[in-house]
Amino acid sequence: MDDINLTNNAIAMICNGELQAEEDMKPVLQVYDIKLLSAGQQSSNERYRMLLSDGLHSQQSMLATQLNHLIHSGKLQKGSIVRLSQFVSQTIQNRKIIIIIGLDVIFENCDQIGEPKLYVDGPQVRTSIPGQSSVGHPGTASVNPQSVSGSAASAPLPSGSLSAANVIGRASLHQPKPEPHANPQSYGSSFSGNPDSRVFSTTNGPSMYPKAESGARHPQSTSGKYGDQTGNYVNRNEGGSRAPLNTYGRPMPSTYQQPPPTYMNRGPVARNDTTVRTIPIADLNPYQGRWTIKARVTSKTILKSYSNARGEGKVFSFDLLDSEGSEIQATCFNMAAEQFYGMIEAGRVYLISKGSLKPASKTFNHLNNDFCISLDIGATVQPCAEDDDSIPMQQFHFRSIADIENMDNNTMLDVIGVVSSISLTVSIMKKDGTETLKRSLQMKDMSGRSVEVTLWGNFCNAEGQQLQSLCDSGKYPVLAVKAGRINDFNGKAVGTLSNSQLFVNPEIPEARTLREWFDTEGKDITSVSVSRETVGVGRIDVRKTVSQIKDEQLGTSEKPDWITVKATINFIKVDNFCYTACPLMVGERQCNKKVNNNGDGQYRCEKCDQSVAQCDYRYILQFQIKDHTGLTWVTAFQECGEEIIGVSAKELYDLKHEDEDSFGDAIRRVMFTDYVFKLKVKEETFSDEQRVKSTVVKAEKLDVSSESRFLLDMINRLVEDHNAFLGKAANVVMESGMISTGLGVNQASMMNSTGMRTNHVGHGSPYNSTKNAIGGTGVSVFCNSCGGTGHNERNCPSIINRQGHPGVSGHVNASHAGVVSGGSSFTGNMSSVYGSGGGGARGYGGGTNQRVSY
Amino acid sequence: MQRTLNTTDSNRGMDTSSPAVFVNAELLSKYVGKKVRAVVQVLRTEGGNIIGNSTDEMQLVIKGHLPPQLTTFVEVIGIAESNQSIRAEIVTNFGDTFDALSYNRVCQLANGDQKSLFL
Numbered sequence: 001m002d003d004i005n006l007t008n009n010a011i012a013m014i015c016n017g018e019l020q021a022e023e024d025m026k027p028v029l030q031v032y033d034i035k036l037l038s039a040g041q042q043s044s045n046e047r048y049r050m051l052l053s054d055g056l057h058s059q060q061s062m063l064a065t066q067l068n069h070l071i072h073s074g075k076l077q078k079g080s081i082v083r084l085s086q087f088v089s090q091t092i093q094n095r096k097i098i099i100i101i102g103l104d105v106i107f108e109n110c111d112q113i114g115e116p117k118l119y120v121d122g123p124q125v126r127t128s129i130p131g132q133s134s135v136g137h138p139g140t141a142s143v144n145p146q147s148v149s150g151s152a153a154s155a156p157l158p159s160g161s162l163s164a165a166n167v168i169g170r171a172s173l174h175q176p177k178p179e180p181h182a183n184p185q186s187y188g189s190s191f192s193g194n195p196d197s198r199v200f201s202t203t204n205g206p207s208m209y210p211k212a213e214s215g216a217r218h219p220q221s222t223s224g225k226y227g228d229q230t231g232n233y234v235n236r237n238e239g240g241s242r243a244p245l246n247t248y249g250r251p252m253p254s255t256y257q258q259p260p261p262t263y264m265n266r267g268p269v270a271r272n273d274t275t276v277r278t279i280p281i282a283d284l285n286p287y288q289g290r291w292t293i294k295a296r297v298t299s300k301t302i303l304k305s306y307s308n309a310r311g312e313g314k315v316f317s318f319d320l321l322d323s324e325g326s327e328i329q330a331t332c333f334n335m336a337a338e339q340f341y342g343m344i345e346a347g348r349v350y351l352i353s354k355g356s357l358k359p360a361s362k363t364f365n366h367l368n369n370d371f372c373i374s375l376d377i378g379a380t381v382q383p384c385a386e387d388d389d390s391i392p393m394q395q396f397h398f399r400s401i402a403d404i405e406n407m408d409n410n411t412m413l414d415v416i417g418v419v420s421s422i423s424l425t426v427s428i429m430k431k432d433g434t435e436t437l438k439r440s441l442q443m444k445d446m447s448g449r450s451v452e453v454t455l456w457g458n459f460c461n462a463e464g465q466q467l468q469s470l471c472d473s474g475k476y477p478v479l480a481v482k483a484g485r486i487n488d489f490n491g492k493a494v495g496t497l498s499n500s501q502l503f504v505n506p507e508i509p510e511a512r513t514l515r516e517w518f519d520t521e522g523k524d525i526t527s528v529s530v531s532r533e534t535v536g537v538g539r540i541d542v543r544k545t546v547s548q549i550k551d552e553q554l555g556t557s558e559k560p561d562w563i564t565v566k567a568t569i570n571f572i573k574v575d576n577f578c579y580t581a582c583p584l585m586v587g588e589r590q591c592n593k594k595v596n597n598n599g600d601g602q603y604r605c606e607k608c609d610q611s612v613a614q615c616d617y618r619y620i621l622q623f624q625i626k627d628h629t630g631l632t633w634v635t636a637f638q639e640c641g642e643e644i645i646g647v648s649a650k651e652l653y654d655l656k657h658e659d660e661d662s663f664g665d666a667i668r669r670v671m672f673t674d675y676v677f678k679l680k681v682k683e684e685t686f687s688d689e690q691r692v693k694s695t696v697v698k699a700e701k702l703d704v705s706s707e708s709r710f711l712l713d714m715i716n717r718l719v720e721d722h723n724a725f726l727g728k729a730a731n732v733v734m735e736s737g738m739i740s741t742g743l744g745v746n747q748a749s750m751m752n753s754t755g756m757r758t759n760h761v762g763h764g765s766p767y768n769s770t771k772n773a774i775g776g777t778g779v780s781v782f783c784n785s786c787g788g789t790g791h792n793e794r795n796c797p798s799i800i801n802r803q804g805h806p807g808v809s810g811h812v813n814a815s816h817a818g819v820v821s822g823g824s825s826f827t828g829n830m831s832s833v834y835g836s837g838g839g840g841a842r843g844y845g846g847g848t849n850q851r852v853s854y
Numbered sequence: 855m856q857r858t859l860n861t862t863d864s865n866r867g868m869d870t871s872s873p874a875v876f877v878n879a880e881l882l883s884k885y886v887g888k889k890v891r892a893v894v895q896v897l898r899t900e901g902g903n904i905i906g907n908s909t910d911e912m913q914l915v916i917k918g919h920l921p922p923q924l925t926t927f928v929e930v931i932g933i934a935e936s937n938q939s940i941r942a943e944i945v946t947n948f949g950d951t952f953d954a955l956s957y958n959r960v961c962q963l964a965n966g967d968q969k970s971l972f973l
Contacts (some may be wrong), residue, residue, distance in 0.1 A: 708956035715963060 006030055006081070011057035011119045014089050015096045028106065031080045031112050032058050034071060052082075052098060055114030061087075061098035070105060080794075081107040088378055096101050099377075129169045153643040281326035284357055284371055292353040294384065295320035296391045298327070299483065300346045301499040303337060316497075318344050319367060320352070323390035327446065329365050330355065330373040340381055349384040349391055366412030366483055368397065394503070396482060402447035405530040410490045412497075416480040416510050417443030420450065420527075422467050427588060435587050439464045440687055442529070443479055446517050450527035453481060454495040463502040470504070476518060477504050478511040493531040541678075543710070547629035548752070549681060555692045560682035562697070566707060567625035569644070572667055574656070576620065578639070578649040582609045583616040592618060617649040634679060636696035644699050674702035726794055873973060874931045876961045879912030884936035884965075890940060891931040893948060894956050896924050904928070909958040920944035927952040 010027035020114060033051040048063040048071050063071070070076035086102030096119070274523065278294040300318040307313070317331040330352065332340050334340035344350070352373070360372040375381065396414045399407070407413065429435055437460040444450035455464050463479075470477040480503040484494040496502070514522075544563040554561040582591040582605035595603035595615050602611040619641025624633050642648055647655075647666065655663040678698035683690050874891035875881070882890065893916055894906035902926070904916035916930050918941050927948040932940045964972045 705951075705953040705956065708953055712956060712959050712963075 006053070006055045006113055007246060008054065009056060010054040011052065011059045011116070012054075014087070014098055015059060015119050026083050026085050027054065028083045029054050030110065031076065031078060032112065032116060034076070050100070052084075053112075053114065053116035056116060057119035058116035059096060059098055059119045061100050064099065064101045067100065067103065070103075073110055076103075078106060079110050079112060080105055081110050111125060130293065168423060177575070184751045242528060278351065280324045281320065281322045281328045281369070282324060284373070286357040286359075288357065288369065290353070292351055292352050293320070293322060293328075294349060294388065294391070295322040295328075296388070296393065297344055297346050298394050299501050300344055303341045314338065316341055317364075318346070319499075320350075320373075321391060321395050323388065323392075325392065325395055326369065327367040327395055327635040328369045328371060328373055329360065329367050330375055331364075332375045336376045336379065339377055340375060340379075343381055343383065345383075349386075349388045351380075351382040351384060353380040355379045366558055384846075394501075394506075394508075395481065396480060396508065396510070398480070400447040400448040401443070401445045401451045401527075401530065404486060404492050404494065405449070407486050407492070409486055409492075411486045412483050413486060413494070414480070414482045415443075415445075415451070415484060415494060416455075416478065416506075416514060417445040417451070418476050418514055418522060419443045419467050419479050420476060420523075422471050423463065424468075425464060427590065429587075433586075437461065441467060441479075442530055443520065444527040445514060446522065448525065448527055450529045450531075452478070452531035453484065454493060456496050457498070459496050459500075463504055466504055468707055476523065478506070478514050478518075479504055480506045480508070480511065489533040491529065545629040546625065546627045546632050549632055549692065549694065550630075553692075555681035555683045555694075556690075560680050562678065562680055564676060564678050564782060565627065566674065566676045567627040569623055569671055570626040570631060571624040572671065573622040574663075574667060578617045578619050578653055581616040581618040582608055583612060583614065584610060584841050590616070592616070600711070617653050618643075619649045621645070625675075632694060634694040634696050636675065636699065640696045640699050644675070644696075674698045676702055676707070759853045875973060876957075876964045877934070878910040878958050878961045879914060879938070880910055881961055881965055882908075882914070882934050882940070886934045886937060888934060890933070890934045891929060892940065892961075893927055893929050893952060893954070895927055895952075895954065899924070902938035904930075909954040909961065913938070915939040916945070918945070920945055921947070923947070926950040927954075934948050 006029055007025070007027035010025075010029055014027065029052040031050050032053040035049045037047045037049055046066065046068060048068060049065055050061050051058050052061045053059075063076075067076070076082065082103045082105050084098075084100060084103050086100075088099045088101065090097055100701060115374055168398045274332050278292045279288075281293055281295060284293065287721070298319045298321045299314050299522070303314055305312065305314050305317045306334050308831060313334045315331060315333050316337050317329055319327055319329050321327050352375070355373040355375040357371045358374050360367070360370055363371050369525060392693075396416070398416045399413050401415065401417055404413070404415070419444045424437060425437050425439045428438045436457055439455045439460040441464075442450050443453055467477055467479065481494060481496070482501040482503070484500050485497055487495050489494055542561075542563045543563055544552075546565060546567060549563070549565075554563065580597065580603055582593045582594050582595045582603070584591045584605065586608070591608050593605055593607045595612070597604045598604050598611060602613055603615040604611045618638045619636060620646065621636040621641040622633060623636070623644075624631055636644060638649065645652060645666065646669070652663070652666065655666060676699075677696050678700075679694045680697050681690045681692060681694045685691075874889045875885050877885060877890045877892050882892070883968050885894050891916070893909055894904065894916060895909075896904055896906045897913075899920070902917065902920060904920060906914055906916060906928070908914050915938060916928075916932075917935070917939060918932060920942070924945075925947040927950065929946045930942045931944040931946075931947050932942040935941050945964075
């Protein structure tokens with residue numbers, strides 16, 4: 001057994017950084033001690049700490065979990081001789097720890113070789129493991145720095161700061177960075193030794209541990225910062241994050257303080273790293289060897305957990321900005337994420353090294369850099385003691401709001417503007433059932449355009465509230481959005497993401513310029529919005545006929561189509577017109593999930609995981625609607641169902657089961673009534689087939705007067721088209737002939753009875769061009785608004801407010817073409833003219849032919 | 855409301871074969887002596903006549919036998935006696951609400967290019 005030669009001075013060399021795993025040297029060491037660290041909640045994070053010795057010195061090391069089995073099987077035990085094949089030396093909390101990733105057990109058991117003393121790195125502040133080791137491990141009291149001769153830092157702090165609280169071993173770990181000068185002193189003081197050692201001796205004992213815990217949170221200069229931040233971290237992240245906390249036997253949250261060991265030995269002792277050579281971010285590339293950058297963290301995402309095909313993981317990323325203004329994104333996964341998450345604080349400057357450069361992906365990276373940094377646990381992140389004024393706090397790349405209109409969906413951008421209005425926070429249910437907060441505001445800038453910005457989640461209450469109070473008091477604030485994302489929900493709008501940042505009235509030149517502009521002229525001008533603020537008006541009132549749903553393949557594109565159809569209820573399915581619904585409240589809304597009858601009088605809701613005695617009844621009304629072009633089935637849910645039937649689902653249900661006659665009456669009353677339905681048409685996949693389903697969003701009983709107006713408007717447009725067309729030597733017969741195919745004798749009477757007022761004035765500009773519509777055959781144009789002739793409501797002088805609602809297009813050619821060609825009096829020209837996509841042949845651009853095809 | 859065309863009693867000895875033309879005051883003059891129909895807003899009754907407003911806001915006189923109860927709007931089918939009066943044969947109550955603007959527009963359309971549809 002004694003043939004074993006432990007690699008001489010290996011410990012010292014490892015700690016000095018001279019011995020690295022990548023070299024051929026695979027030091028042979030003895031395991032002086034093994035300790036299992038309390039793993040917290042997760043046994044999967046069972047970590048073993050071993051004291052390794054080369055006979056001369058000993059050093060703490062952590063065994064990588066993949067090697068735990070060696071200990072479990074007994075191969076690796078106290079006294080074992082091992083050869084380290086892969087390891088890394090890191091400084092954690094001012095202590096050198098050797099992370100063992102690979103080792104071979106040469107001998108399972110061996111007597112202790114030598115009298116190793118805990119190795120103390122030169123200028124390194126010796127942390128006191130005493131607290132740790134003394135807990136439940138009286139045997140390793142030898143580790144107590146007291147026994148380390150000549151080693152300094154049993155009292156790393158200048159004695160002055162070694163207040164009672166600081167005695168707590170943990171706290172002393174946090175060597176305050178801004179006191180590099182303390183180091184030499186500390187040595188001095190420690191050499192004077194006795195008071196300090198005494199101090200430490202008092203800390204021995206099991207009570208150490210919990211005290212250390214509190215010490216860890218003791219706010220103490222920079223360590224306090226960590227404490228705060230990581231305190232947050234601890235609060236935010238449950239479960240898994242605690243494991244690493246305890247893993248390393250430190251009640252401190254799992255941050256590693258790692259001054260790069262290489263530098264420590266080369267440069268001066270001072271911590272502020274002024275001698276470190278850093279390169280600009282712009283010079284970073286994957287082929288660059290060792291590099292170090294000094295940059296400020298401008299934003300940081302939260303630690304997110306994810307699971308994909310390869311398993312689960314955690315990730316967070318942060319943006320770095322250097323003094324030249326270049327930015328790059330850094331990402332950490334899993335272990336590294338946990339390691340660095342607590343350490344990285346937005347706004348602070350860090351020295352980062354030993355990360356790897358990868359090409360940046362457009363989806364996850366919004367910065368102007370082709371690369372991004374990937375940090376793993378071997379990377380080095382060192383906070384800078386002093387702030388660096390040469391590095392700006394934030395770098396913005398503002399786009400003007402006018403540009404947003406032309407930018408692609410999902411683009412990330414920075415934008416700045418004056419908030420002209422902000423609405424209240426609403427709660428939105430997400431697809432996964434969770435609720436989130438949403439708040440929208442309008443902002444405008446000097447481009448004369450305005451945009452809707454949506455705040456999500458925490459922004460609603462924090463910045464949102466601030467903006468609201470500023471707006472309410474008349475001081476329209478300047479808002480800068482960093483890393484917002486464009487969406488094209490209604491026109492183009494900007495939304496916040498979890499890594500977006502909002503700055504209210506920032507102290508930057510752009511903000512000042514905007515403020516001046518706004519105060520002088522901006523507040524008075526009306527900006528044109530790139531977002532369509534009114535949801536639905538332009539979108540929903542697209543009038544179609546039933547046949548058009550099929551002919552135009554509505555609903556088959558990515559998004560659902562919203563149309564309006566005037567039709568008659570032809571048939572109602574009375575078998576399953578409602579379902580039993582869960583009445584329990586989930587947040588602010590009812591669950592409404594279908595409940596199953598347990599048979600014992602209770603109804604069980606799977607989602608809420610409860611049973612209720614009394615369930616709710618909700619409409620799921622399927623009925624057939626018909627107009628002059630065809631029939632189709634639609635479904636109406638609770639609100640619309642009630643609107644149509646006139647009674648609640650529960651009442652109808654009771655009626656059906658109790659009084660069949662009245663039930664029949666109720667249904668008959670509804671049949672064959674005319675409605676104007678707003679439908680949402682969407683193709684859905686049912687097992688293997690695609691079906692276009694129409695849902696009734698709104699059902700309004702037909703208002704004859706409005707419908708008449710609507711029809712008259714359509715006639716007007718038809719007339720206009722026709723008149724304009726006449727100018728191009730069209731077929732005069734067309735119009736009258738065309739109408740005659742559709743219209744019957746009843747037209748006259750029907751014209752009396754039906755119609756709808758078009759409220760959307762000014763449909764699409766193409767029609768504005770035909771101001772003089774009286775021409776040709778003398779069909780005069782009539783204004784539905786003021787009743788005058790010679791103009792229509794689009795040109796009506798009495799209308800001041802015009803909105804562009806290109807949506808109302810009436811009946812499209814597709815349905816016309818079929819009918820048109822059927823007529824006998826038509827020339828060949830006609831179908832080609834009308835059959836085309838509207839406008840092209842005639843030069844209207846965009847407009848469609850209005851055809852009253854009754 | 856759907857209305858079917860009525861042919862009047864041939865006993866009257868008038869020109870009844872043609873269907874009634876939709877008219878307002880402006881168009882009335884074109885169809886003097888012909889069978890017309892118009893919706894009129896009742897202003898007042900004088901003797902056995904209705905003084906009313908046409909859908910284009912001009913006054914018309916409706917003569918003939920009138921029903922006892924009149925609503926605000928009535929439809930009159932009869933022979934145009936002058937460019938301001940109609941001899942009513944059928945008077946129908948149309949209720950108190952009516953979209954005169956639409957009706958007026960219909961009159962114009964019905965007498966324009968699409969005349970052939972109606973007459």
